[in-house]
Amino acid sequence: MSLSTFATSRRTVLRAAGAGAVALGLAGCKSAVDEKRDQAAPAGSGGAPKRGGTLQIGSISDLTPALLFTQNSLTALHRLVFNTLTGYDPKTLQPQPQLATSWQVAPDGTSVTFQLREGVKFHSGRPFTADDVVWAIQNLKDPKRSAQLRATAAVVSDVSVKSPTELTLRLAHPVSNLFDLFEFMVIADKESVEDAVAGKRIVGTGPFALKSWTPGAGLSFTRNPDYFVPDRPYFDGVEVRIIPQADALLVALRSKQVQLAIGLSGRDVQPVKDDGQFSIRQFDHGSGAVYVGANVSVKPLDDKRVRQAVSFAVNRDRILQQALGGYGLASSTPWPKSSPAYSDATAKRYAYDPARAKALLAEAGAGELSLPLAHLALPSYTVAAQMVQFDLQQVGVKTTLEPLDAAKFQTQLINQTMPALWVGGHGFAQVHPSTLAVSAYPFNEAKNTSKFSDPQYTEIVQKAWNQADADSAAAKAAYQDLSEVLLDRQFVIDLVVLANLYASTSNLQGVTQNLYADTVLDDAYLA
Amino acid sequence: MTTLTAVPASAAVRRPRIRNRYLRGLATPRGVIGLALVGLVLAVGLAAPLLTSYDPDFQTADALVSPGTGDHLWGTDEIGRDLLSRLLYGIRSDVLVVLAAVPIAALVGCGLALLATAHRAADVAVQRLFDLLLSFPGLILGLTVTAIMGVGRGTIIVVIALVETPAFGRLLRGAILVHRDREYAVAARVGGAGPLRLLTRHVLPNAADPVVVHVALAMSVAVILEGAMSFIGIGIRPPEASLGSTLAASRPYLEDHPAYALGPLAVITALVVGLNLIAEALNRGARR
Numbered sequence: 065m066s067l068s069t070f071a072t073s074r075r076t077v078l079r080a081a082g083a084g085a086v087a088l089g090l091a092g093c094k095s096a097v098d099e100k101r102d103q104a105a106p107a108g109s110g111g112a113p114k115r116g117g118t119l120q121i122g123s124i125s126d127l128t129p130a131l132l133f134t135q136n137s138l139t140a141l142h143r144l145v146f147n148t149l150t151g152y153d154p155k156t157l158q159p160q161p162q163l164a165t166s167w168q169v170a171p172d173g174t175s176v177t178f179q180l181r182e183g184v185k186f187h188s189g190r191p192f193t194a195d196d197v198v199w200a201i202q203n204l205k206d207p208k209r210s211a212q213l214r215a216t217a218a219v220v221s222d223v224s225v226k227s228p229t230e231l232t233l234r235l236a237h238p239v240s241n242l243f244d245l246f247e248f249m250v251i252a253d254k255e256s257v258e259d260a261v262a263g264k265r266i267v268g269t270g271p272f273a274l275k276s277w278t279p280g281a282g283l284s285f286t287r288n289p290d291y292f293v294p295d296r297p298y299f300d301g302v303e304v305r306i307i308p309q310a311d312a313l314l315v316a317l318r319s320k321q322v323q324l325a326i327g328l329s330g331r332d333v334q335p336v337k338d339d340g341q342f343s344i345r346q347f348d349h350g351s352g353a354v355y356v357g358a359n360v361s362v363k364p365l366d367d368k369r370v371r372q373a374v375s376f377a378v379n380r381d382r383i384l385q386q387a388l389g390g391y392g393l394a395s396s397t398p399w400p401k402s403s404p405a406y407s408d409a410t411a412k413r414y415a416y417d418p419a420r421a422k423a424l425l426a427e428a429g430a431g432e433l434s435l436p437l438a439h440l441a442l443p444s445y446t447v448a449a450q451m452v453q454f455d456l457q458q459v460g461v462k463t464t465l466e467p468l469d470a471a472k473f474q475t476q477l478i479n480q481t482m483p484a485l486w487v488g489g490h491g492f493a494q495v496h497p498s499t500l501a502v503s504a505y506p507f508n509e510a511k512n513t514s515k516f517s518d519p520q521y522t523e524i525v526q527k528a529w530n531q532a533d534a535d536s537a538a539a540k541a542a543y544q545d546l547s548e549v550l551l552d553r554q555f556v557i558d559l560v561v562l563a564n565l566y567a568s569t570s571n572l573q574g575v576t577q578n579l580y581a582d583t584v585l586d587d588a589y590l591a
Numbered sequence: 592m593t594t595l596t597a598v599p600a601s602a603a604v605r606r607p608r609i610r611n612r613y614l615r616g617l618a619t620p621r622g623v624i625g626l627a628l629v630g631l632v633l634a635v636g637l638a639a640p641l642l643t644s645y646d647p648d649f650q651t652a653d654a655l656v657s658p659g660t661g662d663h664l665w666g667t668d669e670i671g672r673d674l675l676s677r678l679l680y681g682i683r684s685d686v687l688v689v690l691a692a693v694p695i696a697a698l699v700g701c702g703l704a705l706l707a708t709a710h711r712a713a714d715v716a717v718q719r720l721f722d723l724l725l726s727f728p729g730l731i732l733g734l735t736v737t738a739i740m741g742v743g744r745g746t747i748i749v750v751i752a753l754v755e756t757p758a759f760g761r762l763l764r765g766a767i768l769v770h771r772d773r774e775y776a777v778a779a780r781v782g783g784a785g786p787l788r789l790l791t792r793h794v795l796p797n798a799a800d801p802v803v804v805h806v807a808l809a810m811s812v813a814v815i816l817e818g819a820m821s822f823i824g825i826g827i828r829p830p831e832a833s834l835g836s837t838l839a840a841s842r843p844y845l846e847d848h849p850a851y852a853l854g855p856l857a858v859i860t861a862l863v864v865g866l867n868l869i870a871e872a873l874n875r876g877a878r879r
């Protein structure tokens with residue numbers, strides 16, 4: 065079955081059950097760039113996958129159990145321990161079977177019926193049933209879980225369980241990003257969930273079971289012998305070491321103490337990028353984008369011409385090359401190339417043009433400006449903020465940099481207390497475009513960091529979100545409208561769509577990630 | 592019967608060529624090398640506008656250019672800024688912090704020491720305050736103050752002052768307690784000297800030696816602390832050049848562009864070694 069056929073038939077009946085299809089689906093989670101890299105792997109990496117051994121991973125971030133049901137900063141956990149109902153093919157954004165083997169969406173988009181995989185067990189030995197899916201949806205609706213996809217989970221108004229392997233979800237209204245929820249929603253063991261959010265015991269159905277977690281030091285996983293994909297995973301275990309400093313993590317990789325480093329930026333990987341012993345896999349989905357946010361309650365940023373001037377003033381290509389090591393895509397829009405909202409024309413709308421920026425500022429009557437510019441106090445963002453500052457200075461906008469640590473930055477982002485301008489990163493553009501506009505703090509039409517409110521924006525977002533068929537011509541037109549309104553209003557000035565980087569020893573094969581940047585090791589092995 | 596040997600008249604009247612004992616200490620090889628190192632760094636910092644025509648914050652498309660390539664004598668950083676210019680202006684930035692923070696620490700520390708020696712209750716309070724400040728390692732104190740005051744030059748000055756104040760205070764307090772019970776001080780008191788006169792005319796000039804020596808040592812600690820704070824991103828606010836932040840930014844490029852890191856590293860080393868040599872020379876001069 066070709067992918068295109070697969071895409072068009074999703075809305076009728078999807079009968080792709082069976083381990084072969086699952087393996088195909090799980091293995092499909094890789095980008096074009098990744099494939100190119102894999103083909104260029106050194107001799108000895110080909111042939112049959114090798115079974116056994118323990119994979120050593122170094123991660124900059126540690127587990128935050130309280131944020132288990134959000135997009136957690138530790139990516140090497142969710143798809144090791146858990147599964148989701150479906151998983152996207154990142155190239156086509158079409159859902160593939162995982163715990164659900166098939167599904168039918170009603171023509172009006174107000175209900176979806178799932179057939180679930182039989183014989184799946186949690187690591188505790190308890191069988192997985194439809195009740196676990198019902199509980200998972202209720203869990204995401206709970207405000208204390210702080211799940212970014214809560215708005216979409218809340219659209220599920222009623223659930224009817226027909227059998228342990230079949231259930232129907234009814235929706236309050238059709239939404240175009242329904243399968244974003246099923247990609248995001250991990251199926252955890254409901255009986256141990258309070259232990260899970262306390263970090264004591266995390267139980268799922270995934271390829272590896274969490275054996276232990278030592279805060280600040282690491283996590284230890286063992287192979288799940290009852291994993292529903294036959295003969296997977298290849299590794300007997302996975303050890304994750306928490307190494308918060310990028311330099312130390314790179315040293316651990318270079319000395320082969322770890323075979324996979326997660327969380328390094330394009331700047332950090334410079335010393336190994338041309339070294340044949342290591343490979344850099346870049347995923348053009350599932351990471352995020354660097355942007356300049358504008359607080360529209362601060363004059364003269366209430367005038368969109370001033371915000372557009374900022375957008376024209378910044379040299380995106382230079383930021384991509386110099387601050388981010390060349391890994392990513394310079395773009396005026398938030399979307400990666402795999403997004404249905406992406407187009408070359410919109411991505412290049414704000415090409416570097418200082419003269420036009422000056423003209424727009426003059427037109428808006430904004431003379432010599434002096435504004436604060438906050439930024440995340442991480443190396444890549446600090447460099448990017450300095451470049452934005454320099455570019456703005458060239459068009460007569462003076463800024464004062466205000467570095468903020470990650471916790472303070474996040475607090476100010478959520479509480480709408482950012483200064484006039486800020487440089488940060490956002491996610492959620494890699495899935496269906498409406499998810500960005502109803503879930504991500506900088507864009508959320510109901511309440512966003514910029515304090516931007518516009519009836520037209522709200523109307524376009526709701527139209528894009530309420531599409532019954534995410535792949536229809538009407539939905540695609542709505543996504544283009546969303547792009548256009550974002551480009552016109554420019555309360556979020558996107559600069560570079562980031563690539564998520566996995567630096568590894570070159571003999572590590574088969575590592576992928578899902579669209580929420582969770583590491584997938586189902587098919588990984590050391591050649 | 593004891594035979595008295597006459598001391599030659601020439602020896603009795605011989606006086607050192609340099610009468611000031613601190614200057615005498617600095618005139619030793621140790622002191623001269625220290626002064627030369629610190630003087631050289633200060634001189635190039637002061638002469639920065641004459642030695643480079645580049646604005647330290649000006650960015651070009653030429654990123655990570657090697658030393659000696661084109662117009663950039665020491666190359667450029669990853670966003671195309673001239674490294675020599677950032678090094679020279681970084682010296683200015685660091686020296687400004689050190690010259691502001693250490694005198695503040697010395698003044699506050701000495702003031703508290705005088706207060707402590709004046710009254711028993713004040714002494715207890717001041718000593719506990721010093722204990723409290725000394726219980727924090729410098730960088731932990733830096734992180735704490737930064738959390739309250741935010742990142743910037745003012746924060747570094749406050750941190751260095753807080754780190755060094757107890758050292759100045761304890762040194763002067765100890766010296767005053769020793770000297771005020773010496774015979775010359777008792778004699779002055781008997782001669783009618785009041786507490787203020789006794790302190791300013793007799794005790795302080797003799798008790799000041801450890802403080803003077805510590806000024807140089809405190810400056811070397813301040814250079815390290817400023818570098819360390821900027822290195823971990825809580826120092827001088829970007830884009831202003833500083834030695835520590837330049838060193839931190841150079842880490843991903845150590846192999847391909849070693850000059851990026853070598854510049855600030857050499858300057859920090861020269862300053863710290865030089866200031867330590869000066870402190871040692873002053874100490875030896877004071878003890879002669």
